Structure formats: C-alpha cells, structure tokens
Amino acid sequence: MDLSIVIPIKDEADNLADLFAEIVSAIEPTHYSYEVIIIDDGSRDDSWEVLTSLISKYSFIRAYRFQFNCGKAAALSLGFSKAKGHYVATLDGDLQDDPLEIPKMIRILESGYDLVSGWKKRRHDPWHKTWPSKLFNLTVSFVCGQRLHDFNCGIKVYRSSVVRFIPLYGDFHRFIPVMAKWQGFRITEMPVTHRARVHGVSKYGVSRLVSGFLDLLTLLFLKSFGAKPLHFFGLIGLLFVFCGLGITGYFGIEWLQTGALRVRPLLLMGGFSLVMGVQFISLGLLGEMMNQNKKQTYPVAEVLPELTLPLEKPYEIS
Known part of the structure; x- marks a missing residue:
C-alpha cells in the first residue's frame, strides 16, 4: 500500500x-x-x-x-x-x-x-x-x-x-x-x-x-x-526539606540554649515544609517506579545486518 x-x-x-x-x-x-x-x-x-x-x-x-x-x-x-x-x-x-x-x-x-x-x-x-x-x-x-x-x-x-x-x-x-x-x-x-x-x-x-x-x-x-519525574518533584521536595530543616534547626538551637520551646507559626511552617518535601520526593519516586515498569520504545532508524523487511516502527523493549 x-x-x-x-x-x-x-x-x-x-x-x-x-x-x-x-x-x-x-x-x-x-x-x-x-x-x-x-x-x-x-x-x-x-x-x-x-x-x-x-x-x-x-x-x-x-x-x-x-x-x-x-x-x-x-x-x-x-x-x-x-x-x-x-x-x-x-x-x-x-x-x-x-x-x-x-x-x-x-x-x-x-x-x-x-x-x-x-x-x-x-x-x-x-x-x-x-x-x-x-x-x-x-x-x-x-x-x-x-x-x-x-x-x-x-x-x-x-x-x-x-x-x-x-x-x-x-x-x-x-x-x-x-x-x-x-x-x-x-x-x-x-x-x-x-x-x-x-x-x-x-x-x-x-x-x-x-x-x-x-x-x-x-x-x-x-x-x-517525563522520563525522569524525580528531577522535577525531587527538586521541589528538596527545597521544602531544606527550608523545613532550616526553620526547625533554628528552633532546635534556641531550645538547646534556653531550654524553652515556644510553639510559633514559623515553627509550624517548618514542620509543614518537611512534610511537603517528603511528599514531593515520594511522588517523584513513585513516578520513577512507574517508568521502570513501562515498556520502553527506542527510535531505531536502521539495523545492521539489514532486515529483509522495512523497519516501520521502533523496537519495543520489555
């Protein structure tokens, strides 16, 4: 045809x-x-x-x-x-x-x-x-x-x-x-x-x-x-984690120095940032797992020795 x-x-x-x-x-x-x-x-x-x-x-x-x-x-x-x-x-x-x-x-x-x-x-x-x-x-x-x-x-x-x-x-x-x-x-x-x-x-x-x-x-x-979702979600997650660690670390040092820990909105924000960071990283890892289980295709244009039939679609690798 x-x-x-x-x-x-x-x-x-x-x-x-x-x-x-x-x-x-x-x-x-x-x-x-x-x-x-x-x-x-x-x-x-x-x-x-x-x-x-x-x-x-x-x-x-x-x-x-x-x-x-x-x-x-x-x-x-x-x-x-x-x-x-x-x-x-x-x-x-x-x-x-x-x-x-x-x-x-x-x-x-x-x-x-x-x-x-x-x-x-x-x-x-x-x-x-x-x-x-x-x-x-x-x-x-x-x-x-x-x-x-x-x-x-x-x-x-x-x-x-x-x-x-x-x-x-x-x-x-x-x-x-x-x-x-x-x-x-x-x-x-x-x-x-x-x-x-x-x-x-x-x-x-x-x-x-x-x-x-x-x-x-x-x-x-x-x-x-698309092929590396952890690069996107992991980056966002790390930003949240570092922000959360910085905030909670500050209050941790204050607690060690004064022996008192007051619950402030900023401390709650630090805990929230840690949770969000872990969730984003987990989402990226989930995407990586889904990619690993997906059948991969590669744009093979030619093969040597040459095939007897024309290559009409990419090889599928399980």
Whole structure:
C-alpha cells in the first residue's frame, strides 16, 4: 500500500460526497495504491449514514465511528494505528483542504524529509480565528525551536515511521511537528490552498487558544521531566526539606540554649515544609517506579545486518 489518507470528521455529512470525489480526482492519476480511513468522532448528523452509502461506490473507504466525541488527537491516533500505507496523509473533512496538494507534498517528502506540513498562507477564515492562530504559531515556534507558520494546518504527509512513533492524546495533534523534530525526524512545510467553508460550521474558536497554551506547557513538562519525574518533584521536595530543616534547626538551637520551646507559626511552617518535601520526593519516586515498569520504545532508524523487511516502527523493549 503506497498511501493512507486519514480524515477525522464530525458533523460533515454535506461534505463527504464531494470530499471523496476530490480525493479520487487527486490520487487516481498518480497510480498510487491508496486507502481512505475515516474516523467519525461522535457526529450527531447523518455522517455515518452517508459513509455507509458511499462505501458501496468507493471500495477504498475504511470507516470507524466513535461512540461519543473523543477529540481530534484520539481520532488521528486510531487512524494512524489502522493505516497500512508507506506514506500517511491527513486532511480535514470540511473541504477547506485541497486533496490535490497531497501528491505535491509526497514529492517533497521523497526529497529527504519525514514530515511535510501544510501552511495556509492565504486563509479564508474570520479574524477571530486567524489572529489567535498567528499568536499561537509564533509562540510555539519560539518556545519549541521548530519554525513553522501553521502548526494547526490539517493537511500533512508523513512517512509511516513517524506516525507509528509519535504518541497522541489530549489535543497534542497540533504539536506533531514539534514532537517529530524532538525525535530526530526531518520536518518542512509547503504553502497549500485554503478554501472557504461551504457546508457546516467551524469546530474551532478563540477558546482553543487557551487550551493550546496549556497543552504547550504540558508538552514542555513531559519533554523535560517525563522520563525522569524525580528531577522535577525531587527538586521541589528538596527545597521544602531544606527550608523545613532550616526553620526547625533554628528552633532546635534556641531550645538547646534556653531550654524553652515556644510553639510559633514559623515553627509550624517548618514542620509543614518537611512534610511537603517528603511528599514531593515520594511522588517523584513513585513516578520513577512507574517508568521502570513501562515498556520502553527506542527510535531505531536502521539495523545492521539489514532486515529483509522495512523497519516501520521502533523496537519495543520489555
């Protein structure tokens, strides 16, 4: 299988017929063998019924329906796990992405990249969507060191090894290029056509900006301390312990000199600091124990002597 196209949808019944027609027009001339994987993320309209009717016409469709809305990251994660193609493309189901861009992005991918991300250079969205998006993209580029103009662009093309190694949960789908760069994959972007929405309503708004920044903080924390939680919790715990030891030590010396010990708020604070320090250190140790029991994966790119089959995913070490 040359190409898998993963499309998460939610309430896109009016767009599906045109979407598949555009995919056929874009991919058939390339002579790629391909499949289209649709993840219905808890649609409340007739999206699933439309998919059921279209499968008889398009044999390349594989569709999965969530019982309820789980989010785009969960939908993409399921689609990636089911993809069989050497290349994996993603696009949104709202017809704002043009499938004709996929073959162009594959050609760029074949020039030596692992991920090609779309860049909606000319957006057909209202200002209350474009300006928060620009602020978010600038912040992520600066903080994470991966320069891209459009992290949220739905159309991307990957080598299969990328999607099999990048973990997805929450709303981390927007940070796939960042996580891929941190894992040593080669990233670039390509300007793509962005069209105005014809049917349905947008699922995104200004509120996503706040959640995006919170997800960014989570991602940075996991990158720095995910493998060594004791380095984070232990440091905080030691600060509390040293503070508590200093305070209680002061009152201990005073007691040795005067023989009297008066209960003061500062003494209580010292005891509280010791308890908090021990708890933080214990939390870090608990995290270390959980990491020890977790199956480890390593991004092995090549093996010598060479394997007879291509290496599509990292080795798992029990």
